[in-house]
Amino acid sequence: MRAYASTTRLLSAQLQTQHGLSLNAYEALLVLSREPDQRLKRVDLARRLLLTPSGVTRMLDGLEQAGLVERASCATDRRIAYAQLTDAGRDKLKAAAGAHVASIHELFEGQLSEAEIAKLSEVLDKLPDVAGPDASCGT
Amino acid sequence: MRAYASTTRLLSAQLQTQHGLSLNAYEALLVLSREPDQRLKRVDLARRLLLTPSGVTRMLDGLEQAGLVERASCATDRRIAYAQLTDAGRDKLKAAAGAHVASIHELFEGQLSEAEIAKLSEVLDKLPDVAGPDASCGT
DNA sequence: GGTATATTGTTGACTACGCAAAGAACAGTA
DNA sequence: TACTGTTCTTTGCGTAGTCAACAATATACC
Numbered sequence: 001m002r003a004y005a006s007t008t009r010l011l012s013a014q015l016q017t018q019h020g021l022s023l024n025a026y027e028a029l030l031v032l033s034r035e036p037d038q039r040l041k042r043v044d045l046a047r048r049l050l051l052t053p054s055g056v057t058r059m060l061d062g063l064e065q066a067g068l069v070e071r072a073s074c075a076t077d078r079r080i081a082y083a084q085l086t087d088a089g090r091d092k093l094k095a096a097a098g099a100h101v102a103s104i105h106e107l108f109e110g111q112l113s114e115a116e117i118a119k120l121s122e123v124l125d126k127l128p129d130v131a132g133p134d135a136s137c138g139t
Numbered sequence: 140m141r142a143y144a145s146t147t148r149l150l151s152a153q154l155q156t157q158h159g160l161s162l163n164a165y166e167a168l169l170v171l172s173r174e175p176d177q178r179l180k181r182v183d184l185a186r187r188l189l190l191t192p193s194g195v196t197r198m199l200d201g202l203e204q205a206g207l208v209e210r211a212s213c214a215t216d217r218r219i220a221y222a223q224l225t226d227a228g229r230d231k232l233k234a235a236a237g238a239h240v241a242s243i244h245e246l247f248e249g250q251l252s253e254a255e256i257a258k259l260s261e262v263l264d265k266l267p268d269v270a271g272p273d274a275s276c277g278t
Numbered sequence: 279g280g281t282a283t284a285t286t287g288t289t290g291a292c293t294a295c296g297c298a299a300a301g302a303a304c305a306g307t308a
Numbered sequence: 309t310a311c312t313g314t315t316c317t318t319t320g321c322g323t324a325g326t327c328a329a330c331a332a333t334a335t336a337c338c
Binding site: 009041042043053054056057058077079080081 | 315319
Binding site: 161163190191193194197198216217218219 | 326332
């Protein structure tokens, strides 16, 4: 439990200094980039990131100010505000991804063998996937 | 990475509502209880919990107010302030430990077999232990 | 001894969240 | 249509942590 805290902080700090992104912000961009239209309802984004809606609102404030994400509305449901990845956001993600993946690799490098990593991910995959997929506009 | 965040929050929330302890506060009590004299320098406690010294200062503020930990000084180095577990702290830890361990069990129950848990902990043990042991008063 | 350097702990200012409450919009039902 | 309940989002307030700067003390070296 403790190791995760520090690992998270380490990765988060690297992203922050190198690209000005928190780990959650990075993952938000990543999640959005994998959506069909690079957009997601804020509630759904919250579920994916395991944040509360208020956390997402505040995180998106920053990303919107930075121009990495835009707010878009839904034609059929005026309650909904989408988080929509911008071109700048896509570029930022691409730039950050390389460094981020390299950081993670470094953390494991030399510590575990290929076989051990495979074992580990096999076992971890059996744990419940908390954040399932969600439908889009019409819920 | 995401699953850890929510798991931590879940366990932390349970400790909080059931015993008024944050997860870090719980671990602080646990770490102290395992020390020879149930005491630790604040810096060392910070290293064990992977917190910064200021984080420890603030957490101990709460634990001291609650009477679970006392401040003690070192005879040979006046910079040092120990965090010293009190009897009340020991009792609180004992009370919280049962519920906490049960919560963790529940999380894994039914998800992994005994063999899988063994495999998992075997592999995880190979990852570097970030927080090593420390000497006491004279560093 | 006297001075530079390191360690310990605290504080102020800040960030990043959570929770609870609220308002707006939607959906179902009488 | 009016009423009731649900969903989506934001906001105020509180908590827990970080970082940078600081004072006090200890250590090392001349």
